[in-house]
Amino acid sequence: MTIITGRAKIAAVLGWPIQHSRSPLLHNFWLDRYQIDGAYIPLAVKPEDLRKVIQGMVAAGFKGCNVTIPHKEAAYLCCDRVDEAAKKMQSVNTLWFEPDGTICGTSTDGLGFVASLLDQEVSLKRCKVLILGAGGAARSVVTALSDVGAVITITNRTSSKAKQLINDLDIKANQLNWEDWPNSLEQFDLLVNTTSLGMEGKEDFAFDLTYAHPKLVVTDIVYVPRVTPLLKAAQDKGLKTVEGLGMLLHQARLGFEKWFGVNPTVDQELTEYVASSLRK
Incomplete structure (x- = not known):
């Protein structure tokens, strides 16, 4: 010591x-x-x-x-x-x-997030990414993904917050209605949950990955629990997952x-x- x-x-x-x-x-x-x-x-x-x-x-x-x-x-x-x-x-x-x-x-949150994905050999240039959420954590993640050339779509329960995020960051990004994202998953390479949905002690939420592309990578910035409901749903479908702990360590x-x-x-x-x- x-x-x-x-x-x-x-x-x-x-x-x-x-x-x-x-x-x-x-x-x-x-x-x-x-x-x-x-x-x-x-x-x-x-x-x-x-x-x-x-x-x-x-x-x-x-x-x-x-x-x-x-x-x-x-x-x-x-x-x-x-x-x-x-x-x-x-x-x-x-x-x-x-x-x-x-x-x-x-x-360093966004850089840590990107590093955790690269650690797991996730290719990000021109990667089609769907971001769930438009809060402070989403801002870090979206900024970092934009800097490495990912193609970003944002969905949030309150659509005006997603629009505000895009305007504040002055980035090129698409927007998707919250109720439409589960049926649109076949369009994306990477799904990122930046909300507190599934966090220990927070609101329970059933993530529907029925229409996920077989090669979709699923990640969650939450690390308590390590295997969140979203990651569990993805693993049950045989999808590649990246847990949130890596972001914490790399940032x-x-x-x-x-x-x-x-x-x-x-x-x-x-x-x-x-x-x-x-x-x-």
Whole structure:
């Protein structure tokens, strides 16, 4: 086990609440693997305290932080510099602090999602993708898929939200009525659930994959449970599936590299280590 010293590099994850976050588990796993003098800690931060906590972290010498629900939009406003993806989404999940105190931010969720698909050898260029949902998670996923050349169609229970997402991101995408998507699946190569439907403790939902193309790949950004109702329905039809845990692990890599100076590896050992906490 790595022993931290007064020279330790420190990062954190900020949320309200924070006890659900698996980020400390995976970042401290990497710190131990690479024998880095550092630590990654969870901080429960009330929304009204976010700005002063981030400024305090800069003053205290933290290297940066992740932000999770409900802070992603508010953290964007705390940044001095953000990249183009973050500007489009008006939110960030990863901050790092330059030596001069500059607060930099980006969103790594979409990149993590794409990396998890490429990890499973899913080809994305010109891939016909159907996105379920038009919330904050969808914005990250749609931005990243658009950047790699996928052909995107979005469906949402409230169609105006899907239209707003397309306009806000200024991307080329199609729209499909929510009630029509189950009967349109034969047109698509990839189905992505970015909603909370099927998440543990949320609304039950029966996913109808009757008309799915035999080569349809099905993925869900939810990782609790690991096998969501959508993934179970896809597996029962013999379709290829990609679970949401890979997105969680891959989205963490950029932050770790910025804070601790090592580009970490996502492998089976890490996956099983984090997955074991989901079963407890």
